[in-house]
Amino acid sequence: MEIDSKIHEIKDDPYKPAKEWKERTWGKVVGYFCSYAPEEIIYASGALPVRIIGRNKAATLSGAHLQNYCCSLARTSLDMALEGDFDFLDGTVFVHTCDTMQRLSDIWRLNAGAGAHFDVVLPTFLGGKNAYEYLRSELSSFKKSFENEFGKISDDDLRRSIDVYNRNRQLLEELYSLRIDRPEVLSSEKLYMIVTSSSLMEKNEHNKLLESLLSELKASSSSGDSGGGKSVARIFGIGSVMEEWDFLRILKEAGGTFVDDDFCNGRRYFDGLIQQTDDPIEGIARRISERAICPCKHTNTYARADDILERVMDSRAEGVIFFQFKFCEPHAFDYVALKEALDKASIPSMLIEIEQGSVSLEQLRTRIEAFIETIRG
Amino acid sequence: MRVAGVDIGSLTAKAVMLEDGEIIGKSLVMTGHNSRLAGRRALDLALKEAGFPEDAIQNIVATGYGRLSIDFPAEQVTEITCHARGAHKIVPDAHTVIDLGGQDSKAIALDDSGRVVDFVMNDKCAAGTGRFLEVMAHALEIGIENLGEASLQSEEPAPISSVCTVFAESEVISRIAEGVSKVDIAAGIHQAIASRIYAMAARIPLKERFVMTGGVAKNIGVVKALESKFKTSFVVPPEPQHVGALGAAIIAAERASVKS
Numbered sequence: 001m002e003i004d005s006k007i008h009e010i011k012d013d014p015y016k017p018a019k020e021w022k023e024r025t026w027g028k029v030v031g032y033f034c035s036y037a038p039e040e041i042i043y044a045s046g047a048l049p050v051r052i053i054g055r056n057k058a059a060t061l062s063g064a065h066l067q068n069y070c071c072s073l074a075r076t077s078l079d080m081a082l083e084g085d086f087d088f089l090d091g092t093v094f095v096h097t098c099d100t101m102q103r104l105s106d107i108w109r110l111n112a113g114a115g116a117h118f119d120v121v122l123p124t125f126l127g128g129k130n131a132y133e134y135l136r137s138e139l140s141s142f143k144k145s146f147e148n149e150f151g152k153i154s155d156d157d158l159r160r161s162i163d164v165y166n167r168n169r170q171l172l173e174e175l176y177s178l179r180i181d182r183p184e185v186l187s188s189e190k191l192y193m194i195v196t197s198s199s200l201m202e203k204n205e206h207n208k209l210l211e212s213l214l215s216e217l218k219a220s221s222s223s224g225d226s227g228g229g230k231s232v233a234r235i236f237g238i239g240s241v242m243e244e245w246d247f248l249r250i251l252k253e254a255g256g257t258f259v260d261d262d263f264c265n266g267r268r269y270f271d272g273l274i275q276q277t278d279d280p281i282e283g284i285a286r287r288i289s290e291r292a293i294c295p296c297k298h299t300n301t302y303a304r305a306d307d308i309l310e311r312v313m314d315s316r317a318e319g320v321i322f323f324q325f326k327f328c329e330p331h332a333f334d335y336v337a338l339k340e341a342l343d344k345a346s347i348p349s350m351l352i353e354i355e356q357g358s359v360s361l362e363q364l365r366t367r368i369e370a371f372i373e374t375i376r377g
Numbered sequence: 378m379r380v381a382g383v384d385i386g387s388l389t390a391k392a393v394m395l396e397d398g399e400i401i402g403k404s405l406v407m408t409g410h411n412s413r414l415a416g417r418r419a420l421d422l423a424l425k426e427a428g429f430p431e432d433a434i435q436n437i438v439a440t441g442y443g444r445l446s447i448d449f450p451a452e453q454v455t456e457i458t459c460h461a462r463g464a465h466k467i468v469p470d471a472h473t474v475i476d477l478g479g480q481d482s483k484a485i486a487l488d489d490s491g492r493v494v495d496f497v498m499n500d501k502c503a504a505g506t507g508r509f510l511e512v513m514a515h516a517l518e519i520g521i522e523n524l525g526e527a528s529l530q531s532e533e534p535a536p537i538s539s540v541c542t543v544f545a546e547s548e549v550i551s552r553i554a555e556g557v558s559k560v561d562i563a564a565g566i567h568q569a570i571a572s573r574i575y576a577m578a579a580r581i582p583l584k585e586r587f588v589m590t591g592g593v594a595k596n597i598g599v600v601k602a603l604e605s606k607f608k609t610s611f612v613v614p615p616e617p618q619h620v621g622a623l624g625a626a627i628i629a630a631e632r633a634s635v636k637s
Contacts, residue, residue: 353500360500362442363481367498370457374493 003209007193010200011245017201018050019088028090028150033077033104035199035264036095036122036294038284040274041143043203044161045150047090051199052077053241053265058357065107070100071325072356073241078104081112091116091149093142097296098330116149118142126289127299136285143281158280164203165274171210172198172270178217180259180315183232185217188258189248196243196265233372236317237261238308238338239324240331244354246361247323247368254369260315262308263323268292295330304334305341312347319375320349321368325356348375380436380633381423382625383416384456385443388479388507388592390415392423393622394434395630402427403619408479412443420449436633438625442480454628456621457485457496463624464588465491467614472584475574475603475611476621477593479507484578495581505570507592509545510599513566516549517559524563528598531564538569545569563598571602578607587611590620 009016018029028047032039035051042049054076059066062078080086092113094105109117120142123131147153172195179186186194194213198206233256242248242263251257261267272291274283293304312320320342324331335351342349350371352364379401384391385408394402404422408415416439424431437451440459444451456476464474465487474485482505486495499505514521528534535557539545545566552562587609593599594617604610614620 348495363498363500366442366455366457369453370455370493370496370498373455373458374496377492 003194003197003213004190006201006209007190007197010193010197014053014196014200015050015085015088017197018048021048021202022088029088030091030093030116030150031086031089032093032095033101034095034097034294035269036097036120036288036297037093038120038139038142038288039199040158040161040165040280040284041139041146041153042093043164044153044157045146047150048202049093049199050089050201051196051265052080052086052092053196053243054356055080056244056357056359065111066100066104069327070104071328072354072358073325074100074104076356078107078112081108081114086112087114089114091118093118093120095119096121097294098328118145122288122297124297125299126293126297132285132289135288136281139281139285139288155280159276162274162276162280162283164207167207168198168203168210169270169273171207171214174214175210175217176260176267178214183234183257183259185220187248187252188237189245189252191258192242192248192263192265193245195269199265199269232257233319233375234259234315234317236308236312236315236320237263237266238320238322238331239263240328241265241325242323244323244356244359246359247352247354247364250361250365251368254365254372256368256372258321259317260311262292262311264294267311268294295334302337302341305337308338309341309345309347312342312345317347319371320347321371322349322351324351324353326353378630378633379427379429379434380626380629381420381434381438382459382622382627382629383420383437383439383441383447383449383451384459384619384621384625385412385416385419385439385441385447386456386479386621387442387481389618390419390441390443391619391622392419393619393626394423394427395623395626396427398627398630400623403616403622405618408443413446413448416443416447417449436629436636438629438632440621440625452629452632454625457483457498458493459621459624459628460590461485461487461493461624462491462627463620463622464590464614466623466627467620468586468588468612471586471588471612473578473581473587475578475587475589476591477506477570477574477589477599478591482506482574482577484574484581484583486581486584497577497580499577505573509570510566510593510596512546513549513563516546516553517562519559519563522595525567525596525598525600527560528563528567529601531558531560533561534564534568535561536568537562537565564602567596567598567602568606570599571606574603575606583607585609589613590617592618594618 031052039049054073059075061082062075237258272287274287382393392404402423404419406418439451440456444453460476464471476483482499514524589611594613
């Protein structure tokens with residue numbers, strides 16, 4: 001598979017494709033942290049948006065700026081910035097989601113930032129007319145300040161960008177549907193490398209890779225690389241960024257796979273298409289309001305639990321694994337309600353808390369295997 | 378039918394031989410640095426006690442941390458499932474198992490047939506485990522095997538607030554410096570463990586009866602502290618360290634009879 005070599009590149013160095021793209025095109029590269037970042041606007045300017053996802057290494061220099069109770073995603077990303085790993089960026093976009101990210105924005109700007117710096121302050125409540133109007137005006141003002149640094153963006157530029165993003169989302173949606181029916185065609189380790197690589201490389205290129213991958217998978221018979229004679233244990237994953245490749249390897253070795261998820265480099269990244277309207281910003285704002293919601297945001301009290309429960313059922317998952325970063329408050333708060341909803345529906349679940357760069361793999365293996373033994377009875 | 382269960386833990390490796398459901402051999406050795414060797418030694422010793430050769434065994438299940446690094450053919454099952462099955466065999470109406478081993482602590486909820494319904498396991502931290510008690514016993518200059526009995530003499534347990542092995546050790550040392558008696562400190566340590574285990578176990582459904590397994594169950598002080606924290610009594614099997622290996626052997630027998 002052509003996509004294999006590309007995605008393995010990102011395992012070793014997530015930013016290699018972006019650096020190569022920059023060298024090749026002399027274009028601008030803009031980093032962002034959150035799946036709510038309005039990438040379509042960045043891409044419309046001709047710049048390449050890339051997602052900052054931390055690294056699997058114990059936190060070091062960031063200790064001078066962030067407390068130990070901040071998540072490893074924030075801490076290891078700041079480490080990388082302080083060590084100069086992000087010097088190739090021409091700007092960074094911070095979307096206000098959790099408190100740590102909001103504070104990290106200031107720390108980044110004052111100590112680590114390379115190039116332009118933007119804050120997009122999303123409403124916390126994503127329902128109702130006022131929130132929507134505010135979101136639309138916030139996106140418009142982000143577009144203006146972005147244009148000041150990176151040049152004018154026409155409505156046609158935006159529409160073309162939206163088309164490319166919609167195509168990517170459609171293709172990823174198709175890949176997910178295919179895997180729900182035949183999870184054995186692609187391991188979950190590869191799946192998350194593919195979704196993650198979408199946020200790390202040129203979107204059109206990614207679309208092409210996805211198109212050829214999908215036609216290969218559709219043509220193949222059902223025996224894939226998940227292996228084993230036994231049917232695979234179908235798991236639904238919930239968390240923020242799933243880039244703990246060792247965890248995914250162990251999950252596979254234990255006979256399990258994620259069939260669907262609520263990760264922000266999973267379904268939350270590509271959920272929902274943008275309607276092309278007269279005002280493209282309106283379409284972007286609509287999608288942000290209506291896509292699978294992040295625990296940092298809310299609409300009504302039960303919306304997220306109801307939505308997740310429906311997706312667990314639709315994906316025919318046998319169990320749910322919560323995969324959370326230590327000290328991630330939004331996910332920890334939501335866990336209680338989600339666990340209750342799953343218990344009521346008699347869906348077994350397990351909570352795993354990790355810190356990037358400090359994972360006891362064998363201990364994790366025991367828990368994953370025991371969980372699969374439990375759901376298999 | 379002859380089957381074996383081998384449980385290679387972080388501190389000790391255990392094996393149990395079953396013939397038609399009856400225990401006919403068992404062993405316990407230190408794991409040391411080589412879990413492959415430890416598993417082999419445990420198996421050989423148990424075979425010797427049972428008095429038959431390895432090829433007379435129909436099926437083996439390996440469990441514990443070392444379950445993947447073994448030099449004999451076996452199926453692997455996690456110690457969570459094995460402890461549940463072993464505890465259910467010894468105490469048929471067991472619904473909650475607290476397993477405190479060398480380096481980890483687990484709370485397991487069982488259904489009526491001994492299957493795991495839910496479980497929690499400590500994270501990386503070894504607080505409240507056998508290793509933690511060894512460090513504390515060393516700081517108090519009490520033999521690990523006497524720590525439990527000693528703590529029962531306490532009339533006023535010294536409060537130990539931290540169960541982090543490193544912090545608790547310095548807290549113990551400062552209590553010693555304050556002139557608090559060894560038995561009071563030992564009792565305080567056991568209470569701290571009980572609080573921590575209770576907080577962890579509260580995440581799963583807790584139902585009578587309670588069984589305690591693993592090496593720490595041999596410490597009467599921890600058992601008493603847990604009983605007072607959980608406000609119930611715990612059944613401690615005569616050989617709590619062998620429960621996982623027994624469960625593994627039972628599963629080996631089940632799977633062998635499915636196959637044949």
